[in-house]
Amino acid sequence: MKMADRLSRIQPFRVMELLARAAEHEAAGHKVVHLEVGEPDFDTCEPVSAAGIAALQRGATKYTPALGIPELREAIGGYYEQRDVQVDPSRIVVTAGASGGLLLLASALLNPGEKVLVTDPGYPCNEVFAAAVGAEAQKVPVLAENRYQPTWAQLDEAWGESVRGALLASPANPTGTLVPREELERICKGIEGRGFLIMDEIYQGLVYNQAEYDTVLEIDPGAIVLQSFSKYFGMTGWRLGWVVVPDALVDGVTRLAQNLFISPPTVAQHAAVAAFSPAAMAENESRRVKFAQRHQRLLHGLESLGLEVPVCSDGAFYLYADVSSSGLDSMTFCTRLLDEFHVACTPGCDFGDHQAERMARFSFTADLSEIELALERIAQAMDVFRQG
């Protein structure tokens, strides 16, 4: 059976091999510390799960409107309103995770053969969404001196004839950095009239310093926002997210959503309404504080071991560290750290090519005691690795 050409361009995630090896170590009785996971270790908070149970108990299991139930779209609008950003619920499209949002946007905006600018390093699936619709993601290397975010000058230079827009992230994966506000203003102004700007804000809310802005919509009301209930709201397995689109896109995205999804998962939608309740938001905030503590501990721990973090992340739950002082390339570093010291992290090659051989992503989706244990083990590993 002949498969589509795009399959040959999809690399398996290297971290999946590492996960399989981690499982083998665990099966052999070893305790593995997991700093490779892109998922909060906290369970979905109680008010959200309770709302899901209540929805099931009253039989809310039928299809919903393709763009989501009105009460959830209004609750999302209210979330922006609390941040002094006006987003009419008619522009809010509830999706099957941010993944569903990426598919909707790629198919609404990209013809076969066209290009979207993405960052290197960046979220690796972005390329596959572009490839799925027959388009291509063109990687723009981002530099530590620019906080691992693109400048308008870089985007402008990369913007060839077949480029239709840019897909950026703030905070970004794997670097956790925000696009600095001044640069974001230049980017929004530069892109206006030339194409689309999609801002992946799935880590919005998980920010550990005073942010210069909450959402790109403060700066450019015409930007497209990609959002998720997975990260700040702790609802990964529910597969729910949303996108905010300009008025001009609502009709097209509606027709696509009807055809490609019928509707987002119903119980998840009813549960997500409760994610904005005061009780849930208090829990989300208390978890953010815990992530902030881990962030500091892991940052200082890695640096004290000689694993430099060129740019301290602003948010998300990641630190992107340079492991070259170990004397190993990052894939070897990650493999040996797991096999010999039972700590899992993700090699840079899963996020792109630029400096990937020296970088690794450490997640702080494990509690402080696990992070302490990981740091002890990494200290031993560095001693061994440096001896060659």
Place this chain on the structure above:
Amino acid sequence: MKMADRLSRIQPFRVMELLARAAEHEAAGHKVVHLEVGEPDFDTCEPVSAAGIAALQRGATKYTPALGIPELREAIGGYYEQRDVQVDPSRIVVTAGASGGLLLLASALLNPGEKVLVTDPGYPCNEVFAAAVGAEAQKVPVLAENRYQPTWAQLDEAWGESVRGALLASPANPTGTLVPREELERICKGIEGRGFLIMDEIYQGLVYNQAEYDTVLEIDPGAIVLQSFSKYFGMTGWRLGWVVVPDALVDGVTRLAQNLFISPPTVAQHAAVAAFSPAAMAENESRRVKFAQRHQRLLHGLESLGLEVPVCSDGAFYLYADVSSSGLDSMTFCTRLLDEFHVACTPGCDFGDHQAERMARFSFTADLSEIELALERIAQAMDVFRQG
């Protein structure tokens, strides 16, 4: 903002306009009988909802493996085994509804510019999945004399250089017919070595006569099957389905699923395991019997009113009727039937072009008393329409 060309080729469903008008009539205090809905009127059955609640209570809300939790893939394998069909769980991919399955398959099998054969009439979203990946659905008109299913001779004739495979359905939407076994054998043999055959079996189990086969896999173990928990299992809003793929596709589909979906909805997966329990299967069977009663009542009712059903459906919950004896084209018929007599059904143009102007789909997703009421109203309507 420039949108992708594929958007201009996606027609809105006409039934959506009718649904909006139906809501207006209901808001004005009128009772509308809904025979336009492609969703069982029954709630998700108790064992399944209870399993969903239990999953939430134990906090099963994280990501799962991209192809689904092992216990569900094994339960699906067991479902086939009970039908004397061996399907290794490694070939079973749990998806976000059959919609998720269609996207996976389209992106695994179709390059931009390539074609897949589909039926006219058929499930209208098929074309949009092809367009999403830059490919094209080529419609093959199906005839009443062939039970609204394609013959191998038709597919063979339509199979041009850029055709990569065929996507058929058995039972089909909107006609409810199965591909006759002999013809299916010819189709499987003819396609072998030439391309792929995807069989949409989302209405499997909802069959009202003795079927000649349960699944295409009995006839061609290399066929690809698209399935859903929405119809026979009554789990529409949970957004869960599965595909069965040949071994050669497993690796590619796995990489695509990891990138495009991360994982199917978690609570739905745990609930779906219970959909195969004896208690749930007994309930599914009792609902099938109710659908069978409605099927007969609606069939005889429509025909007694002069609305010919050229081919009685074998399954699904649809009858595809010729409304031309009303003297109206089917869009006018549906619009006037709703506006003047408050009965909703779906015009043929939502399913294709072939004879669409004379055909309409009547769903029996309403109970017998509603069907009786609809028939009374349609009788009045026919009197009025025929008087011109």
